[in-house]
Amino acid sequence: MDGEASAGVRPDQAPGSRRRLDPERTRQEILRVARKEFAEHGFSGARVDRIGERTATAKRMIYYYFGNKEGLYLAVLEDVYAGIRGSETTLELDDLPPIEAMGRLIDFTFDYERANEDFVRIISSENMNGARFLRRSQRVRDLNSKVLEVIGRILARGTADGSFRRSVAPVDLHFMVSALCFYRVSNRLTFSEIFGCDLASEEVSARHKRMIRETILGYLRHAD
């Protein structure tokens, strides 16, 4: 998925030129490396130097494109949120029966967070930062408002057709799904270390995926 696709293309490039001259590609490469770095070390633990070293382009370009470390982090944060919300919109849940729709949303969230540890770690890091970068980004907030609408529609349909006997606010349901899926990844290391249970393993993942879906669906279906 990561952009090395068209290597060697661009015939308009002089053979003796020092570097490729594709600004957007350079930008994307920096962004990709930075995401890894921020995900691995958080904002204050991340090193601009390390990002520079791992990028084909020079460190100076980071400042050229993103202004400073904070600007780069903000760009990564927006990028990462755009990823999940973009994926969510492809789900087409409105045509499924409520229980199935909700199950699919839960599964999707589970799979996405499991597959995108970077996303999880950057949001953890953002919470450590006091969410001060998120607060600056109108774009991220816009991106996220859609999930609640999706959930709201499923809940409404489920309540209407009697599949769900429990009345829940969309934000509360999203909270539970998110908590259970996110924590598995965000706290994987301490949890595994302490309880000797590898949350990343196939076995535990499969078990937890089922358990989480059943827990939440069970909550919606049973009123007491």
Next chain:
Amino acid sequence: MDGEASAGVRPDQAPGSRRRLDPERTRQEILRVARKEFAEHGFSGARVDRIGERTATAKRMIYYYFGNKEGLYLAVLEDVYAGIRGSETTLELDDLPPIEAMGRLIDFTFDYERANEDFVRIISSENMNGARFLRRSQRVRDLNSKVLEVIGRILARGTADGSFRRSVAPVDLHFMVSALCFYRVSNRLTFSEIFGCDLASEEVSARHKRMIRETILGYLRHAD
């Protein structure tokens, strides 16, 4: 709840005097200040200088008692884990009916994590660190093994008397309780910012406390 308990004790001491020859108290004060600092900024964002400034004693004492920043962090980590596991052991759940016992454990976890944001943030930070400090501390691992035993006994009793129709591994149940209670605090800032729902408020907290308990107990009671 955070340690201001014995401030101002020791009346025989001149208030402005610099030298306090009370090693344990000095140690504890550093630990308390450090916990705040590490909780607020994570390991790499924390500043030894800031901890020194906010301590009545000199910065130098940090190194005297804890060796270095890492040693101090490790001490904080152990302290913080000892706190929750110590509190858990006072619950006396073995005499309660299984459902009530489990409900109480869930409520306790909810309340504890809500009241101890430091604990939550330090564990988040530890996950950002790759759990490398936790890995060094046998003490923390020992402390934590007890929770699973407590949960195991409740589950066994509930299965035996028919209160619980679902068979769950203790570690999986602990995972769910922990995830739901922890995420509320660890991700409070981004969640609130994005969804405009203040997870720290009394109203939402009360609602979630009930919801979490019902969700988990519901899962245990209903087999499908």
Next chain:
Amino acid sequence: MDGEASAGVRPDQAPGSRRRLDPERTRQEILRVARKEFAEHGFSGARVDRIGERTATAKRMIYYYFGNKEGLYLAVLEDVYAGIRGSETTLELDDLPPIEAMGRLIDFTFDYERANEDFVRIISSENMNGARFLRRSQRVRDLNSKVLEVIGRILARGTADGSFRRSVAPVDLHFMVSALCFYRVSNRLTFSEIFGCDLASEEVSARHKRMIRETILGYLRHAD
């Protein structure tokens, strides 16, 4: 003889300007200042800050070019050894009669060590360090292997033509020359202080230069 050679060159440069984009020159200046500092105070007594202050460039550049204090010291050590061994190779002793060749080598060593107190002090310092930096440097060892070959050739010729009646290992001869020339400089201060004899003075130096040459040549010439 110490490196002020090219000071004030580069007339096209504004005298008060801070940024000099001449990396090799910057590197050399740091090296020169560092040699003085390490020679004067040894490794542990030397202060990186002092080196920084005495350099036109910023202290930060020390780390830019040499990594850390140890790296800088190692560079100085290599530089200093390269100096003497480089000079030795210009002697062209193979065309002289053995006695004269040996005399010239002794004189050279005497003069070089007298003129390069830095060299002597840094090697003293290295011995105080347990030779731990030298051990890391393959380069220094390579540089030094040549002297023994030079001495070996002179000894062989002298034995062959009967000038030398004593059979000596090259390393032992080098030891004596080095000891007598080195000690004069390395122990100058304590020796002068205790015996009231200024080893650095012209008078004593001239006398010792003759004495050392005669002592060693005498040893080679007389068998008993």
Next chain:
Amino acid sequence: MDGEASAGVRPDQAPGSRRRLDPERTRQEILRVARKEFAEHGFSGARVDRIGERTATAKRMIYYYFGNKEGLYLAVLEDVYAGIRGSETTLELDDLPPIEAMGRLIDFTFDYERANEDFVRIISSENMNGARFLRRSQRVRDLNSKVLEVIGRILARGTADGSFRRSVAPVDLHFMVSALCFYRVSNRLTFSEIFGCDLASEEVSARHKRMIRETILGYLRHAD
């Protein structure tokens, strides 16, 4: 040789007392440990803390007995010089024939410096210090003046009876003996490292001991 001789003596000591109360013994122990430390690391590399740790008594006692690091170093320096000059006075060379007397003095110096690396290293260190401590100590200067008298008497007798055909100043002869014996120890590490010749080995030591004696005696005996 180092003072633990009378352990457990002193019956007047209360059994419950925290530590032995023998000031002179405490002083000597500190001195002994400090000598090792200064010999190993030089003045600036030596650590008061390390001396404190390796002494049965507490670090505070160092300051009690010696004032500060400099005072302790000075005491060590005097102690170390007193050692060699004290030994030299037991030689009784005046009754031996000049050549034998001189040979014995050379051998003594060789053996003493070989056996007392601490002595050598502390004097090296003192030279790195600019001999500033030595300069403060009248006592050390007094101690050392005697060697030259001893040498002077041997030389006079040798010149008188024709054993020595060379006229040498006592200080110059002392210089040569000292240089050859001292350098072997002071520069042992760099020399061995570079030339792969272990100066501390029995084999090389025996060879050098003979060589040094013959070199110097040869110089005295042969006029050209």
Next chain:
DNA sequence: TATGAATGAGGCTTCATTCAT
């Protein structure tokens, strides 16, 4: 456009030393 060189501010830590008991 792109880059190596340069940098001030501030980070963590160690040092010899003194205080209070």
Next chain:
DNA sequence: CATGAATGAAGCCTCATTCAT
């Protein structure tokens, strides 16, 4: 006499960033 606790000053080094070409 003896000791653990406490300390200011200064050490080495890293950080994000900007300059000059």
